Amino acid sequence: LSKSSQIVSGLALITFKLFLQALEDGLKKADADPSVKAVMICGENGKFSAGADIRGFSSPKRHGVALSPIVSLIESSEKPVVAAIEGVALGGGLEVALGCHYRVAHAKARMGLPEVTIGLLPGAEGTQRLPRLIGVPAALDMITTGKHIPATEALKLGLVDEIVEENTIEAAIRLANKVIGQPLEPRRLSLKPVPKLPNMEAFLREALVKVKRQARGCLAPELCVQAVRAATERPFAEGVRRERELFGLLLSSGQAQALQYAFFAERAVRRWAAPGGASWSSAAPQPVRKAAVIGLGTMGRGIVTSLVKANIPVVALEQDLEYLNKGRKAVMLLLEREAMKMEGGAQTLDFHNPARLQFTVDFDLLCDVDLVIEAVFENMALKKEIFHKLSKICKPGALLCTNTSALNIDEIASATNRPQQVIGTHFFSPAHVMRLLEIIYGRHTSPTAIATAMQLAKALKKVGVVVGNCFGFVGNRMMFPYVQQAVFLLEEGSRPEAVDQVLEDFGFKIGPFRMSDLAGLDVGWRSRKEQGLTGPSLAAGTPARQRHGQRYSPLPDLLCEQGRFGQKTGKGWYQYERAGGRTATPDPWLHDFLSQYRDTHGIQSRFIDQEEILERCLFSLINEGFAILAEGIASGPEHLDVIYINGYGWPKHRGGPMFYASTVGLPRVLAKLQKYSEAHPDVPGLRPNAFLKKLVAVRSPPLKEWMSYLSHQSPKL
Numbered sequence: 001l002s003k004s005s006q007i008v009s010g011l012a013l014i015t016f017k018l019f020l021q022a023l024e025d026g027l028k029k030a031d032a033d034p035s036v037k038a039v040m041i042c043g044e045n046g047k048f049s050a051g052a053d054i055r056g057f058s059s060p061k062r063h064g065v066a067l068s069p070i071v072s073l074i075e076s077s078e079k080p081v082v083a084a085i086e087g088v089a090l091g092g093g094l095e096v097a098l099g100c101h102y103r104v105a106h107a108k109a110r111m112g113l114p115e116v117t118i119g120l121l122p123g124a125e126g127t128q129r130l131p132r133l134i135g136v137p138a139a140l141d142m143i144t145t146g147k148h149i150p151a152t153e154a155l156k157l158g159l160v161d162e163i164v165e166e167n168t169i170e171a172a173i174r175l176a177n178k179v180i181g182q183p184l185e186p187r188r189l190s191l192k193p194v195p196k197l198p199n200m201e202a203f204l205r206e207a208l209v210k211v212k213r214q215a216r217g218c219l220a221p222e223l224c225v226q227a228v229r230a231a232t233e234r235p236f237a238e239g240v241r242r243e244r245e246l247f248g249l250l251l252s253s254g255q256a257q258a259l260q261y262a263f264f265a266e267r268a269v270r271r272w273a274a275p276g277g278a279s280w281s282s283a284a285p286q287p288v289r290k291a292a293v294i295g296l297g298t299m300g301r302g303i304v305t306s307l308v309k310a311n312i313p314v315v316a317l318e319q320d321l322e323y324l325n326k327g328r329k330a331v332m333l334l335l336e337r338e339a340m341k342m343e344g345g346a347q348t349l350d351f352h353n354p355a356r357l358q359f360t361v362d363f364d365l366l367c368d369v370d371l372v373i374e375a376v377f378e379n380m381a382l383k384k385e386i387f388h389k390l391s392k393i394c395k396p397g398a399l400l401c402t403n404t405s406a407l408n409i410d411e412i413a414s415a416t417n418r419p420q421q422v423i424g425t426h427f428f429s430p431a432h433v434m435r436l437l438e439i440i441y442g443r444h445t446s447p448t449a450i451a452t453a454m455q456l457a458k459a460l461k462k463v464g465v466v467v468g469n470c471f472g473f474v475g476n477r478m479m480f481p482y483v484q485q486a487v488f489l490l491e492e493g494s495r496p497e498a499v500d501q502v503l504e505d506f507g508f509k510i511g512p513f514r515m516s517d518l519a520g521l522d523v524g525w526r527s528r529k530e531q532g533l534t535g536p537s538l539a540a541g542t543p544a545r546q547r548h549g550q551r552y553s554p555l556p557d558l559l560c561e562q563g564r565f566g567q568k569t570g571k572g573w574y575q576y577e578r579a580g581g582r583t584a585t586p587d588p589w590l591h592d593f594l595s596q597y598r599d600t601h602g603i604q605s606r607f608i609d610q611e612e613i614l615e616r617c618l619f620s621l622i623n624e625g626f627a628i629l630a631e632g633i634a635s636g637p638e639h640l641d642v643i644y645i646n647g648y649g650w651p652k653h654r655g656g657p658m659f660y661a662s663t664v665g666l667p668r669v670l671a672k673l674q675k676y677s678e679a680h681p682d683v684p685g686l687r688p689n690a691f692l693k694k695l696v697a698v699r700s701p702p703l704k705e706w707m708s709y710l711s712h713q714s715p716k717l
C-alpha cells in the first residue's frame with residue numbers, strides 16, 4: 001500500500017461488531033495521521049460485507065443502529081474515503097459504502113438493502129442517503145424489495161462510480177490517489193438534495209398503494225416507503241430521526257422476528273436427516289449431467305423449463321406424437337417467456353439446441369440420463385408401469401424421481417429393481433416458478449439419492465425440504481384438515497367469499513376456495529373416488545355426511561357432479577367470466593345451493609365470526625403439523641414452516657404455521673382445539689394431538705427445543 005492509503009478491513013459477517021470498532025479506530029487513526037492522504041475500505045476474502053448478523057436483532061444485547069455514527073464519521077472525513085466492493089455489499093455493508101465518498105465495485109459484485117426481507121428497514125441512514133444518490137424511484141425499488149442488484153446495474157444507477165474486472169482494491173487505491181485534494185463536499189450524500197420528481201407526491205402515494213397490495217399485511221415495505229418519503233420532505237437530520245423511529249417500530253412489531261426466523265429456517269432445512277442416521281453431512285450427491293422428464297402436462301412442462309433454465313440437458317418424453325407436439329409447443333412458449341426475462345435471452349437458455357432439449361416418444365432414449373422425473377397423471381397403476389419400464393431401460397446409477405403430491409413412494413419403488421434409487425420430488429405448480437420442492441424418501445431410498453435430489457433443488461434454485469413418506473406427505477397432509485374445516489364452515493352457515501376473506505386478511509395469497517377453484521375441484525374428486533369416499537364404489541347405505549364414523553362433507557363432490565370444476569369450467573365455489581376466466585365473483589346459485597343443502601340435511605345455519613373461521617382452519621392445520629412431527633415425517637418445525645411459506649402461500653411475516661402457533665401460544669392453540677373438538681366430536685382433525693398436549697404440559701418450550709420432547713426417536717428418523 002502507498003503511504004497515502006489505509007486499508008480498514010475485517011468485514012467478516014460474524015465480527016460485525018468488531019468490524020464497527022475496527023472501522024472507527026482505523027478511521028480515527030487515519031484522520032489523525034498527516035501522512036495518510038486517503039482511506040480505502042475493503043472486505044476480507046473477496047467479500048465486502050453481508051451486513052449485520054441477523055441473529056443480533058433478536059438478541060437482548062442488540063447492537064441497534066450503532067452503525068449510523070460510523071457512517072457519519074466516514075462521510076465527514078476530511079480525507080477521501082473509497083469503498084472497494086467485492087462479493088456482496090448488503091444491508092449495513094452497503095450503508096457503510098454509502099458513507100464513503102467514492103465506490104468502486106468488481107463486475108461480479110452484488111449490492112442491496114435486504115433489510116425489508118427480514119422485517120426491518122435500512123436503519124443506518126440508508127433510506128436517507130440512497131435516494132439522494134440514485135433518485136427516489138430506484139432507491140424505493142431497492143429498499144422496498146430488498147433485491148440484490150449486479151454491479152453493472154449499480155453503475156447504471158450511479159450507485160457505484162466505477163466497475164472493474166480485475167483487482168478491485170488496486171482500482172480503489174488508484175481512484176483514492178487520483179482524488180486526493182479534490183473537494184469532498186459534493187461527495188457527501190447527506191449534503192445533497194433528493195433529486196426532484198415532477199409528480200413526487202403522486203409517485204409516493206402510488207408506491208404505498210402498490211407495496212400495501214403486494215405485502216398483504218407485512219409492515220416493513222410500507223414503513224420503508226414512509227422512510228423514503230421523509231427523505232423527500234425533510235432535511236437529512238430530521239429524515240434520519242424519522243428512519244430511526246420507524247426502525248424501532250419494526251423491530252418491536254413481531255414481524256421482524258418471524259421473517260428472521262424464516263431466513264434461518266430456510267437455511268436449516270438444508271441440513272436434512274433421514275432414517276438410519278443418513279444426513280446432509282455424510283451423504284454426497286451424484287452429478288446430474290442429463291435429465292429426462294416423462295409427461296408434458298402442466299407439471300412436466302414447468303419441470304422441463306426449470307431444468308433448461310438450470311442448464312441441465314433434458315429429454316422430454318410423451319406417450320404419443322399428439323401429446324408430444326402439444327407439450328413441445330407449450331414448453332417452447334414457456335421457455336421463450338423465460339428467455340425474455342433473462343439477460344442474453346434465448347441464447348443463454350439455448351433451448352433450440354437438440355443437445356440441450358430433445359422431445360421424444362421413445363423410452364430407449366432415456367438409457368443414458370442421470371435422473372428421470374416422472375410427471376404423469378396421479379395414477380398408481382400408470383406410475384408403477386412407468387417405473388417398471390425405467391428400471392429396465394435406465395443406466396444402473398440413474399435416480400428415478402416421481403412427481404406426486406400424495407402417492408406412496410414405496411409402492412411406486414416396488415415396481416423397480418432398484419428401490420434405493422427411487423425418490424419423490426413433489427413440485428408445485430407452476431413448477432418453473434414455485435420455489436418449493438418436497439423431497440420424499442421411501443423405506444429403501446439411499447442417502448445418495450436424497451443428497452442428489454437436494455442438489456437438484458439447489459441447481460433449480462428451489463428450496464428442497466426432505467420429508468418422510470405418508471399420504472399427502474407434509475404439505476398436503478396439513479392442507480387436508482384446513483380445507484375440510486373450510487367446507488364444514490360452509491355447511492354450518494358461512495360462504496366461500498367470507499372464509500377466503502378471513503384467510504386472505506390473515507395474509508394467505510389466496511383463500512381455500514379460490515385456491516381449489518384454481519387447482520380444479522376435479523383433482524380432489526378423482527382422489528376421493530379412488531379412495532372409495534364417493535362415486536360408484538361407495539357402499540350402498542353410507543350416510544351422506546359420514547365416512548368411517550367421521551364427519552364428511554359431500555359438498556365438493558356435489559359441485560363436481562354439476563360439472564363445476566372451478567376456473568377451467570367457469571364455475572366452482574365462485575363464478576367466472578368464462579371457462580378459463582380468473583376473476584372470481586360470488587355466485588348466487590351457490591348461495592341457494594348451500595341453503596338447500598342445509599335444509600336437506602337439517603342443518604341450522606348460523607353466523608360464524610372471523611375468529612372461529614381463522615381458528616378452525618389454522619389450528620386444525622397446525623394440529624396435523626404436530627402429528628407429523630411426532631411421527632417423524634419431518635425432522636423439525638422449521639421444515640413445516642418452510643414448506644408452507646414456499647409452497648402454500650403462507651404469509652412469511654407470520655413465520656410459518658408452527659412458528660405462528662408458538663407466537664399465539666401453545667396453551668391457547670390447545671384450549672381452542674379442545675373447545676372446537678368438543679363441539680365437533682366426529683372431526684378427528686380438531687382433536688388435539690398428543691405432542692401438542694405434551695409440549696403444553698412441559699410449559700411450552702421454545703420452538704427450537706420442541707423435538708427434544710419427543711419421548712422416543714421416531715422409526716422414520
Ligand SMILES: CC/C=C/CC(=O)SCCNC(=O)CCNC(=O)[C@H](O)C(C)(C)COP(=O)(O)OP(=O)(O)OC[C@H]1O[C@@H](n2cnc3c(N)ncnc32)[C@H](O)[C@@H]1OP(=O)(O)O
Pocket residue numbers: 013050051052053054055063064065066067088090091092093114115118122123124264267268
Ligand atoms: C446495525 C446495522 C444494521 C444493519 C442492517 C443489516 O445489515 S441487516 C442484514 C442485511 N443482510 C442480509 O440480509 C444478508 C443475508 N444473507 C444473504 O442474503 C445470503 O446469506 C448471502 C450473503 C447473499 C450469501 O448467500 P449464500 O447462498 O452464499 O450463503 P447462505 O445464504 O447459505 O449463507 C451462508 C451462511 O451465512 C449465514 N448468514 C448469511 N448472512 C447472514 C447474516 N446477515 N446474519 C447472520 N447469518 C448470516 C447463513 O445463515 C448461512 O449460515 P448456515 O449456518 O450455513 O445456515
